[in-house]
Amino acid sequence: MTREFSPAGIVTDEVISYYARRAAAGVGLLITEGVYVSEDSGESTRVPRLFGEPQLAAWKRLVDAVHAEGGLIAPQLWHLGAERMDHPSYNPALPTLSPSGVSASGAAYGRAATIAELERIRDDFARAALAAKDIGFDALELHGAHGYLLDQFQWEGTNHRDDVYGGSLESRTRFPAEVAAAVRAAVGSDIPVIYRFSQWKEGDYTARIAKTPAELETILTTLAEAGVSVFHASTRRHWEPAFPEVEGQDGRLGLAGWTKKITGLPSIAVGSVGLNQVFHVAWQEGGRAETxxxxxxxxxxxxxxxxxxxVGRVLLSDPGWVRKVRNCRFDEIRPFQAEDLERLS
Structure with a gap:
């Protein structure tokens, strides 16, 4: 849940306490807010980074604090691609790179990355992953969802390339798979590598990187062969069928259900858990989601x-959510309000 509480990309004591409170309340695995992997990854100077001596030292204190509370933690490795736009606050002199210089909204930002630049970005992901392992993180997550860089390669709406990284679904999956393989090679076989993906994009909730189960199988098996060991299937509503046109019991499966059926690997489901409104209410003035x-x-x-x-929003608003659910104290859970994005609680 990125909210820009880390000036100069350094997590603060307040951020450390924020994560530790959730570990103490019984969250089994904390997946951090998006974390920049390189100097041209993102837009804001207040999003944490996973490179630089002061940044890594602060992350070490955060990881140790979570472990002291009995929790596990994984960083979400993040590159915005075209969503960085043309006038970022962070390193504005660096070009905005993406598959084709097009964002999920269809806006033109920056330019298409060269092969050499893609190789460098791939290595940036691997370098950040190794730094995370050395710090003591328990797992890693690659953010390949919601219209950011890796997802921009997979979706035909943002990938118009005519080289080895564009065209067919297999070719559009090539760069995300190369990143996953580089990360796996960097960290070895003994740490989970999670891949977060979605069908929807910011501003286009009807978008699909996979129009059929067969296409989803192409994507997921390619990533699994590259070294992904857990899939995090991001949806707006976890209970909605991913392919409702499929007949029989499979037509009831959500995106995480299809993911597990196809790969046999552990899957993570997400999307409006315990809340009656989807995430977009978070950005509305006075926005609120009841439990x-x-x-x-x-x-x-x-x-x-x-x-x-x-879970995101409900855990953001109520650090004790897991403990309350475990003890069936549902009437004590705090509803989500848009103002929760503006504070660390």
Whole structure:
């Protein structure tokens, strides 16, 4: 949940306490806010970075604090690609690079990256992953969702290349797979590498990188062969079927359910868990999402659709959410309000 509380890309004592509180309340695995992997990864000077001596030293203190509370933690490795836009606050002199210089909204930003630049970005991901492992992180997550760089390669709406990284679905998946393989080679075989992906993009909730289960299989098996060991299937509503046109019981499966069915690997489901409104209300003045029951979630879990469930907003607003759910104290859970994005609680 990126909210820009890390000036100069350095997590503060307040940020460290924020994560530690959630570990103390029983969250099994904390996946951090998006973390820049290179000097041209992002837009803001207040998003944490996973390079630089003061940045890495602060992350070490954060990881140690989470471990002291019995938690596990993974950084979410992030490159915005075209979503960095043309006038970033962070390193504005550096070019904005992406597959084709087009954002998920269709706006033209920056330019298409050269092959040499893509090789450098791939290595930046691997370098950040190795730094994370050396610090003591328990797993890694590659942010390949929501219209950011890796997702920009996979979606035909943002990938208009005519080289080895564009064209067919297999070619559009090549660069994300190369990043995953480089990360796996850097960190070895003993640390989970999570890949977060989505069908939807910012501003286009009907977008699909995979129009059929067969296309989803092409994407996921390629990434799994490259070294991904867990898939994080990001949806706006976890209970909605991913391919409702499919007949029979499979037509009920959410995106995480299809992911587990196709790969056999652990899957993470996410999307409006315990809340009655999707994420876009977070950006509306006075936006609010009330808490709901977890019956749909438990039904999916009973069908073995996923192995882990991820929560964002409700855990952001209420650090004790896991403990309250475990003890059936649902009436004590704090609803999400847009103002929760503006503070560390």
């Amino acid at each position: 709901t029951g977890l019956e749909p979630l438990l039904e999916q879990f009973g069908r073995s659709e996923f192995d882990l469930i991820a």
